[in-house]
Amino acid sequence: MKNPLLRFCAAGAVLLSSLLTASAADSKLIVAMLPKSKGNAYFISCKAGADKAAKELGIQLLFDGPTDSNAAKQNEIVENWITLGVDVIAVAAENKEGISTALRKAQKQGIKVLTYDADAMADARSFFINQATPQGIGQTLMDEAARLVGAEGEFAMIVGSLTAANQREWQKYVEVRLKEKFPKMKLVAVRPCDDLKDKAQSEATALLSANPKLKLIMAICSPGVPGAAEAVKQAGLTGKVKVMGLGLPNENKRYVHAGVTDSVILWNTGDLGYLTIYAGVALAKDELKKGAKSLKTGALGSFAIEGDNILLGQPFIFNQSNIDRFDF
Amino acid sequence: MSTAAHAPASFNRYRRDWRALLTRHEMLLLYVLIAEWLFFYFAGTSTNRRGVIVGFGTWDRQFDILRHSCEIGLLALALTPVIITAGIDLSVGSLLGLCAILFGKLWHDAGLSIPVAIGLTLGIGALAGALNAVLITALRLPPLIVTLGTYSLFRGLAEAITRGSITYTDFPETFLFIGQERWLGLPTQAWIFLLVALAMGLLLHRTTYGRAFRTIGLAPEGARYAGLPVERRLALVYVLAGLIAAIAAIIYTARLGQAKADAGTGYELFAITAVVLGGTSIFGGTGTIVGTLLGVAAIAVLKNGLACLPVVMRLNAAEEMSGLFTGALLLAALTASVLPKILSNLRPRRHSSTQSIPPLSP
C-alpha cells in the first residue's frame, strides 16, 4: 500500500509544482515587506503605496506579516524569506531585539535589510525609513492635544494592547512631553482596546462617565480613534470632549466631518510604503550606499538622509479642512 | 480443558493485526505528512535570480521549521497525557507567557544567574500546574473550566507584573545559544524538544504511569477499582504540563531574545489541534507521542510550506491559508476517525442509538 501511494503523491506533486513554478520563474527583483500586523489599516495603506512603487519599478513585492502583532511570528516570516532568497527585506519591527537576530542572519546571506515604521538594532539593517521618531510622534500628539484643550485639564489614553511595544514607546514620550511642558494637564487613565474598535468604544464610554472632568481622549491605535469618537458621539459630548489620536483618514472622515474627532495625526502612510520600496530597490542595485545624503524617488521627488535614517518628513495633522484630500 | 487452543502461534498472528489497527491513524498521518512534504519540496523550491536554490527544499528551511515548531511542539507534548486522561489544559499558552516574564524578571530584576533563574522558572511552571491539579483533583472540578479560569489568570498576572509594557531583553549570548544557534547540526532547542519528546514517549509508553493515564482516560472508575492512585496520577499530568510550559517559555525567550507578557498567545489552540490531529482521542484513553509529533510536523510543514508556494506568496496570505487548511485537516481527520464506525452502524440501524451523543468530554 505504501509504495504505490508514495509514487502517486510524488507524481502529483511534480505535476503541480511544474504548473506553479512556471508562473513564478520570472526573475524579477523581490522585495519582501513585513508589517507589524497585516490586518491593520495603517499597514494596508502602506501597502497601497508600496504596490504603486513596485509597479513603477517592475519588481515583485511580497507583503506578509502576522495577523496580530506578534514578535515570534515576525521572526518566523523573516526566516522564511531568508530561505526563499528574496533580495530585500523591509521590516516594521514589533520587537527591536527579537527581530534583529533574524535580520543579521539575512544580512549574512547577502540580503539587503531595511526597517520602516519601527526600527530594529542599528547593526541589523542598512537604513531606517524614518517617518517620525517615537519622540516626534509623542511630542506631536501631546502638543496637538494641548492645543485642543488649551493646555489645561484631564485627558485619557486608549492604547491597542498593553503589550504592543511601539505604542508603549509613543505613550512614554507623550508622558515625557506632558511632564516637561504641560503641568496643568493630567493623564487620568490608560485603557487597552485589544485593537478592537468595539472595545475601544466601551472603554471610552466608561472613561467618560468615570471622569466627568475629562477634556480629551487620545487614542494611539488606529481602531481606537473611531471607537472613541463613536463613544463621545453617543454620550452627546461632541465638542465638549475632544477626540484625537493616531489614525487613518478614511476610518475617521465621518467623525471629523461631524466635529467629533478634532484631529487625526499620521504621516502619509502611502508615501511611507512608496519610499520604502524605492529605498529597497536602490539598496539592492547598489545605488544607495552608506553616507548618501539623499534618495530620489519617482513621483515623490527626493528625500533627505540623515546618517542611516531616510526621513519621510513630519507627521501630518488631518482635520476638517484637509482630510478629504486624502484617501487611505 | 482446551489449553492447547491457546498456542503462542495464534497469539502472534492476532497481535500483528491488532498493532496494524492501532497504528492506522498514525500511518495515515504519516502518508499525509510525506505527501505534504513532497508536494512542498517540488512546488515550493526554486532557483532565485542569483542562481541559488531557495525555498522549502533547503536545509535551512527544514531547520527553521524545526526551530519554530519547538514551543508549540512542547505544549502539544504536555497536552498529550492530559488529553489521554480525558482532561484538557487551556492554560498552557498563558502559562508560557507568565513563565517567560517571570524568568526575565528573575534574571534581570532579581539579578539571579541564568541557570538559577531557569531552575526557578521551571519550579514556578510546575507550581502553576499544581494549582490546576489541585482544583481538578481535590475539588473534582471539570478541567475545561478550571483551565479556562487559569488561562485568564496566568495571562492577567503576566500583564499585571510587567504592567504590560516591560520587555526583558539583552540576554547573554550563552543563553541565546539555546534558541538561536545550532548544536551538533541541529538547532539547540530541537535537542531539548527531542529530549522532552523522548522522555514523554517513555513515560507514556514504557512506564506504569502511561498505563495509569490511559486507564484513567478510558475508565476513571475502573482505574479506582483497580487500586490505581487516580488523583495522584491526574495531578502529575497537570504538573507536568506546567513544567513543560515553563521549558517552552525558556526556549521561546531564547529564540526571540525577549520576554514579554504576550508570549505564547493562542499557542494552546495549535497545540490541542496537533494533539487531536495526531490521533489522541479527546475522550481520553488513546493517543501516542509519535502521533503527536506527526501532528505537530503536519501542521508545521503545512504552515511553512504554504509560505514558500509562489501562489500563496502572491496572495500574501500564508498564515491565513495555513490556518484554513489546518482547520480543514482537523475536521477531515475527525471525520475519517469516525467514518468506519458510522458506516458499520448504518446497517443494524437501531442498535447505535443506545450509545448516545458524546458529551462534552473534559
Place this chain on the structure above:
Amino acid sequence: MKRYFRELSVVGALLAVLFGLAWFAPAFFSPQPLLSLVTREAPTLVVACGMACVIITRQIDISVGSMFSVCSVCAGLLVARGWPLVLVLPASIGLGALFGVFNGFLVAALRLPSIVVTMATMVTLRQGLNLIRQGEFVNLPDRVQWFGLSQTTGQLVLVGAALGLLVALAWAMRHVAAGRYLYAVGTDAEAARLAGIRPQRVTLLVFVFIGALTGLGAMMNLAQSPQVQPLTGNGLELKVIAAVVVGGVAISGGRGNLWGAFAGFLLLACVSPALTHLHVEAYWEKAVQGAIILLAVVADGLRSRQSNR
C-alpha cells in the same frame, strides 16, 4: 431558595460590585453612559443566551466568535451594497444558522466531540475571513446606525431586544416543552431517549439555534456603529462561556438557568468599567476576570462536595 443558591450567590456578588460602585464611583450610574455601555453588551448577551442553551445540553460551541465576525462582515457588505435592513437581518441570522447546521451535523450525526469540531470551525472561519478581508473595515451607510432611529431610541430598542430575548428564552426554557428537552438531554441523553425525546435532533437544533442567535447578535452590533471591523468577534467565545459558567450553568450539562447566566454575564461585564471607575490600572483586568471564574468554580466544587457527603 436553596435550589437557586448558586444563582443568588452570583447576584449577591453582582450587587456587591454595584453597591461598591455606587459608593465609590456614583458616576457609573449616570443614565446615558450606562445606557451606552449596556447597549454595547447587548449583542454579547444574545450570544451568551445561546451558549447557555448549548452548555445546558452538555455541548460547547467555541466557534461563536468567528461566526460573529463572519456574520458581521457579510451583513455589513450586504448593507453597503444597498440591501434593505429587513432583508439583511434574516440573511445574517440564516448565515449563522447555516454554520450551526454544519457544527450540529458533525456533532449530532457523526458524534464528534463538540469542543474539537467547533475549534476547527473557529480556526477555519477566522482565517478564511482574514484571507478575504485582510482586516479591512466595512464602511456602512448612515441609515444603518440605530436602524435609522434616534440614538437613544435605537439604544433602547437594542437593549430591549436583548432583554426581551433573554426573558422570552428564560421563560421558554422553563415553560415550553422544547426547553425542558434541553435539560433532559443534557442530564442524561439515554434517559431522555427512553422518555421519547430524540437527543440527536435536540443537539443539532441547539447548534443551529446558537448559530442563529450569533447572526442576530452580529446584526445588533452592526447597528451600533457606522463601521464593521472584521476582528469584531475575537475573544467572544471565551467571554460568553465564562459568563455562562460563572452564572452557574454546569459544564457537565443539565443544570443552571438563563437568569444565572445573565447574572454571571453582568458580573463579568462590570469588571472592566468598574476598574475604570475605580481608577484601577488596566493591567489587572484579565487577572481579576480569571480570579472571578476560578472563585465561581471553586465555590461550585466545594458545594457539590458538601452535598455529596
Place this chain on the structure above:
Amino acid sequence: MSSPLLALRQIVKNYGGVRALRGVDFDLRAGEVHALLGENGAGKSTLIKIVTGAHAPDGGTISLAGQPVADLTPASARALGIACIYQQPALFPDLTVAENLALRLDATSAHARVDWTARRARATALLDRIGAAIAPDTEVCTLSMPEQQLVEIACALGSGARIVIMDEPTASLTQKEQHLLYAVVRDLRKNGVGVIYISHRLEEISALADRVTVLRDGQSVGTHAVGDINEAGLIRLMVGREVAQIYPAAESAPGAPVLSLRGVGCTASGVHDVSFDVRAGEIFGLGGLVGAGRTELARILFGLTPADSGQITLAGETLLLRSPQDAVAHGIAYVPEDRRRHGVVLELPIAQNITMAVHRRLFPTTWLRFGAERALALDYIRDLAVKCAGPDAPGGSLSGGNQQKIALARWLATRPKLLILDEPTQGVDIGAKSEIHKIIRRLAQEGLAVILISSDLPEVIGMGDRIGVMAHGTLRTILPGGSDPHTVMAAALGTAA
C-alpha cells in the same frame, strides 16, 4: 376469549454472543397482575426492555390487543400505553419531581407550553394518591432511593397506561412504602390495567399476583395461576436443578480466621453493625436481596467507602482502609459487580487488564517489562482457561465469562489474602459459570479466604461453606453451607428473622 392485552411470541434477543432470550412466549390480560420470576440473568430485564421499546428484539412478534406492532421505540411504546418502573429509577436527577413526572408522562410536542401549575398539581395529586410525602418542587437528586422509587411509581400510576411494568419495585422500599405500593397495584388492576410485576419476594407474589411466569436461562419454564403453585414449586422452577450436584465441594477443613469484622458500619452507605469472621480456605457466601447492603459492605472492605465505625482485622492486624490502595496493600482483592464499568477496561488488551493491580510488584522500577507482563498474563490465561485470541486482544473482544476470568486473574495476580467476589457469575453463560465455580473452589482450597456475594441463591448455597444473609444493611444470620434454599430466602426476606 378476546385476545390478550399484550402477547409476546417467540422473542429472541442476543447481546453479542450471549443469548439473553431464546424464544419467550408471554401474555398479559387486562386487569391482571402477572408476575415474572427468575434468577438474576434469566432474561427478565431484557424482556422488559423489549416491551418498552428500549431494545429491539432479534426475532419474534409483539402484539398489543391483537394488533401486531413492529419497531417499538420508547416514544411509541409510551404512546401505545406501556409504562415502566425500572429497578434503578430512570429519573433525571437535576430536574424536579414534577418535571420528571411530566417528561415521562406527557408525550407533548416540542412547542407545547409547559403549565407548571398543572404539573405541580398533578404531581401533588399523584404523590398523594400513593400516599408519598414528597414536595413536587424537590430536585430528584436530593431524594432518597425509596423516595425516587415512589416517584417512579407515581409515574406509572399517572401514565394512564394500559400496561404497567414494575421491575422489582419493592427492592429498596421500607415496609410502609411497600404497602402504599400494594394499594397502587390493586388500584391499577381494578381499573383494568395489566401489570407485569417482577419481584424476588415470593410472599409478595402470592399476595398480589394473579398469574406467574418463570423464566430460566432466557426461556419460559411455565406459566401458572398463583393459586395452583406454592413457593417451593416456584423456587424449584426458578432454580431448575438440584443444588448440591453441580457445585464443587470443599475437600479440606478451613484454617484460622483471616478476616474478622466487629460492628463494622458506614453511615453514608447505610451499612451498620456487621460482624463475622472468614477463615483461610473458606468460602463465605453473602446472600440477600438487591439493596440489602452486600455490595456496600464489599466497598467498605475495599476502602472505596471507608467505614466509620467498628473494627476490621486482617491476619491479626487491625486495618484502616481509606482507599483501594490501602486495601490492595494489605492483600484484599475485590472483583466488582459492574464488570463493564469497574472490572475490565474493555478497550485495553487482556494482558494490561490482568497486570493492572500489580504494577508495583511486576514493574518495581515503574519501567514496563513487556516480556514479564506477557508471561504473567499467559500464565493466568492458561491457568483460568480464558478463551481469547491472545494476551494482546482487547478485553471487549471476550465473552462475559471470560471477561470475568480476566477480572479474577487481575486480583489473583496480587496474591491476596482475602478475595471478595461480587456477583462473579452474573451475565455469564452456564459453561463458564461452572468453570468459575471450580476456580473459586480451587482458590479456597489453596488457602485463600473468599467472600462470595451473589443474588443467585443456589450459587450462594452451593458454593458457600457458610452463608451470611444480609438484609437492610446488616448481617441477619449465618447459616451453614448447603442450607435449605427456603431457609436462606426466608432469612433474606426477613420473614423468619
